[in-house]
Amino acid sequence: MLTGALQxxxxxxxxxxxxxxxxxxxxxxxxxxISVIAQVIAVIIGLAVALARRSTLRILRSxxxxxxxxxxxxxxxxxxxxxxxxxxxxxxxxxxxxxxLGISILASVQAAIVTLALNESAYMSEIIRAGLAAVDxxxxxxxxxxxxxxxxxxxxxxxxxxxxxxxxxxxxDFNAMMKSTSVLSVIGVPEMFLITQEISSSTxxxxxxxxxxxxxxxxxxxxxxxxxxxxxxxxxxxWGIVRTKRSLLSSVRERFQDPxxxxxxxxx
Amino acid sequence: xxxxxSRGTRMEGxxxxxxxxxxxxxxxxxxxxxxxxxxxxxxRGEVVVLIGPSGSGKTTFLRCINHFEKxxxxxxxxxxxxxxxxxxxxxxxxxxSAREIAKQRAEIGFVFQHxxxxxxxxxxxxxxxxxxxxxxxxxxxxxxxxxxxLTKVGLSNKIDTYPAQLSGGQKQRxxxxxxxxxxxxxxxxxxxxxxxxxxxxxxxxxxxxxxxNDGMTMIVVSHEIGFAREVADRVxxxxxxxxxxxxxxxxxxxxxxQARTKAFxxxxx
Ligand SMILES: Nc1ncnc2c1ncn2[C@@H]1O[C@H](COP(=O)(O)OP(=O)(O)OP(=O)(O)O)[C@@H](O)[C@H]1O
Ligand SMILES: [Mg+2]
Numbered sequence: 430m431l432t433g434a435l436q437x438x439x440x441x442x443x444x445x446x447x448x449x450x451x452x453x454x455x456x457x458x459x460x461x462x463i464s465v466i467a468q469v470i471a472v473i474i475g476l477a478v479a480l481a482r483r484s485t486l487r488i489l490r491s492x493x494x495x496x497x498x499x500x501x502x503x504x505x506x507x508x509x510x511x512x513x514x515x516x517x518x519x520x521x522x523x524x525x526x527x528x529x530l531g532i533s534i535l536a537s538v539q540a541a542i543v544t545l546a547l548n549e550s551a552y553m554s555e556i557i558r559a560g561l562a563a564v565d566x567x568x569x570x571x572x573x574x575x576x577x578x579x580x581x582x583x584x585x586x587x588x589x590x591x592x593x594x595x596x597x598x599x600x601x602d603f604n605a606m607m608k609s610t611s612v613l614s615v616i617g618v619p620e621m622f623l624i625t626q627e628i629s630s631s632t633x634x635x636x637x638x639x640x641x642x643x644x645x646x647x648x649x650x651x652x653x654x655x656x657x658x659x660x661x662x663x664x665x666x667x668w669g670i671v672r673t674k675r676s677l678l679s680s681v682r683e684r685f686q687d688p689x690x691x692x693x694x695x696x697x
Numbered sequence: 698x699x700x701x702x703s704r705g706t707r708m709e710g711x712x713x714x715x716x717x718x719x720x721x722x723x724x725x726x727x728x729x730x731x732x733x734x735x736x737x738x739x740x741r742g743e744v745v746v747l748i749g750p751s752g753s754g755k756t757t758f759l760r761c762i763n764h765f766e767k768x769x770x771x772x773x774x775x776x777x778x779x780x781x782x783x784x785x786x787x788x789x790x791x792x793x794s795a796r797e798i799a800k801q802r803a804e805i806g807f808v809f810q811h812x813x814x815x816x817x818x819x820x821x822x823x824x825x826x827x828x829x830x831x832x833x834x835x836x837x838x839x840x841x842x843x844x845x846x847l848t849k850v851g852l853s854n855k856i857d858t859y860p861a862q863l864s865g866g867q868k869q870r871x872x873x874x875x876x877x878x879x880x881x882x883x884x885x886x887x888x889x890x891x892x893x894x895x896x897x898x899x900x901x902x903x904x905x906x907x908x909x910n911d912g913m914t915m916i917v918v919s920h921e922i923g924f925a926r927e928v929a930d931r932v933x934x935x936x937x938x939x940x941x942x943x944x945x946x947x948x949x950x951x952x953x954x955q956a957r958t959k960a961f962x963x964x965x966x
Contacts, residue, residue, distance in 0.1 A: 570765060571813035571872075575827035575879055576803025578795050585830055590817055668817045669859020 442637040445628070446644060456624030457645055463538060463620065464607045467545035472599070474546065475553025480583070482558055493554070500551035506612050508548055513540035513616040537618045541610075549606060556598045560591035593664050600657035604650050621645060713740035715774075716883050716914045722761050722771035724754075731757045733938035734771070739883075742912040746925040746946075749935030750961055755918045758935070759885045762916070763805040764798055776804055776882040803831055806876030806884040810892050812868040814860040820847060820871045821856045827879045839878075846874040850904050866897030870904055877908075884908065886917040920965055926950060934958045 445453065481493035500508070513536075517523040524536035564587050572582035611622035625642040629635045665671075717739035724732040731754045739745050747755045760766040762773055764781040773780040778801050783793045793801070815823050824843035828834040834842070847853055850870040860868055869889055876884060886905065890898040902924050909915065909928045919925060925932055925946055932949040934942040934957070942955045953959050 565813070567809060567811060567813035568815065570807075571809065571815065571875075573765070573799070573802060574763065574805070574807035574809075575875065576799050576831040577827075578799040580795075581799075581830060585826065586815060590815075593817075669819070669861045 438634055438637055441632070441634050442640060445634075445638055445641045449641070450628070453621070453624050453628065453641075456619055456621040459538065459619060460607065460610045460621040461649065463541055463545065463610055463613070463618070464603065467542050467549060468603050468606055470542070470546035471549035471553045472557075474550035475557050476588075478550060478554035479557035479561060482554065483561065497551045497554055500548055501555075505544070505548050505609060506615060509541070509544045509612065509616055512544045512547075513537060535618070537613075537616050540616060541613045541618045541620075545606065545610070545613075549602060552602055553599070556595055556602070557591065559598075560594040561587060563594040564590045593668065596657065596661055596664060600653065600660075603657075604653055607649050607653065608646060715739070716741050716743075716776055717762065717916070718772075718774040719758075719762065720772045722758065722768045722773060724757055724761060724766055724768050731938050732761065732768070735938070735940055737916075737933065737940065737943075739914060739916060741914050743930045744909045744913075744915045744917065744928055746929040746932045747916065747918045747935055748920065748922075748925070748932060748949075748961070748965075753935040754938045755935050756887050759807075759887050759916065759918060762883075762885060763802050763807055765807075775801065778804075799831075803827070803879055804882045806873075806879065806881035808869070808872055808876060808884065808886045808889050810888045812860075812865075812872045812892075814863075814868055814872055814875070816860050819857050819859055820852060820863070820874075823860070823871055824875045824878045827875065831879070842878055843874070846878050847871070849877070849907075850874045851900070864897060865893045866900045869893065869901045873901075873904055873908075882914065884913055884915045886915065886919070888918050888920070890919065890921060922950065922962075922966060934961065936961070 449457070478493045478496060481489045482497075484490055484493075513524065524540045526536050527534055527539070568586055568590060569579075569582050572586040573579070577585065610618075610620050613620050614623035614626065617623070621642055625638050628638045632638065715738055717737065719735060719737045722732050722735045723730065735754070735758055737745070737758075747758070749755055757766060761768045762775065762780065764773075767781055779790065779793075780801055781793055781798055782790045783797060785791045815826065818826065821840065821843050824846055825836070825839040828839040828842055829836060844853065844856060847856055850873055852867060852870055852874070855863060855867060855871075860871070863871065873889075889905065890901050893901065898921070902921065905915070905917065906924075906928050917925075917929075927946075929946050931943060932946050933940045934949060934953075934955065936957045942949055942953060942958045949958065950962065953962060
């Protein structure tokens, strides 16, 4: 057993990679759905915050500014512990396991989704704000000139165009989000990292199992890279911008020269 | 809103209907006064061309007419409506709401120097958007209307084309069709051809000329003197935030009375 821990166990590595345990798959699944749900909520809150920051009401602008300042200025890890343990310890709010549409959701998973969504919404609001600002002011004026209200112009003209500017940085953030789910282990969310740790401490095959985990994270972010490329092409097509058809190989090569694929992110 | 059915204001004594009545419009940006009391009346079917040196306030004046800019003082009435204002119960002038201002703007077409087409929509969708979202017209009806308007500007073959694939002249014609689809009582043009290559200026001017012949009321900022001579009923010369001379094209172009008009014309002619 001791010698097994010192040298690379190839068969263990391949076995866990190709036929992962149901525990590991459960962790992988949680990593994915927590990221997706948190990102979707973050986009919605982020849009609201971005619009609030452009509001003519000063109080709304200030509150939104404060929100972004606080959430971007504190570490995700600290936010997690405050939301999950801090709120419970002070009896402000205690997350409890619950069942939603027949699916049971752990208390720690709920806290994780809430915290990741709030944290990411601050970054999304900045991305969306920049996206809205990138739409030429003439677009808003054209919408107003045909009798739209400012709200209609925002909805039918400005926001749809901002999407094109928002998708690339959003994709970058989602890539970071999937990887930052690994910090959820501190509040006991049984996602991929925590499960990997458990397998590691029960088998002592630390290197093998973490290498497997790394490959699974890499697979997730790579799949996302392709989905993002597809989304970007789809939006371009809806603007009448036709990209020349490329071979799969050349598009893969291009993707890998893209810094996003390397997972360069703002989260340390 | 003021009585929305009254189509313009009757001119005293005359038979013509006033579509635009701007009175003593003043506008400042910071400490710089850009409009120093501009008054202009335009009757239905009339075409007024605005000329004048850069920075004289032509664009700002147009933008005051559809309330893209709020004048510091003065009154703008279009088609019988006090632009940007309404009368409260006691007959006092108060600011109109965003929704009311939008309603007023729907009656005023605005054609921009740089077209401002919606790049994520085809020519047809650009033209349909106003009728569908603002007038709540059914999509079928709006499509028929939009095809009509695009045909009128000679683009029936570009219906499904995106702006990125249109030439400048074609873009501007789609933009004109987009405004016309709202059946405006007034069309404002801010240098509609100055961003265009020389060879396509003609096709846009032809569309504007056709509109004039159809009796559309228009205010056009343009340095195309030949076009102004032919289409304008009156020409107004702007300088330093004021209309310094106004009259028929013959009067203004051939017998200008103001030194500033003469100086300006000697540069553009
Ligand atoms: N939003 C603004 N903020 C500050 N100054 C402005 C603004 N819009 C216009 N101005 C200034 O007002 C003056 C008049 O500008 P305007 O665009 O009305 O002139 P113009 O006659 O249309 O000129 P051009 O022929 O160059 O289009 C200029 O000095 C301009 O710099
Ligand atoms: Mg101008």
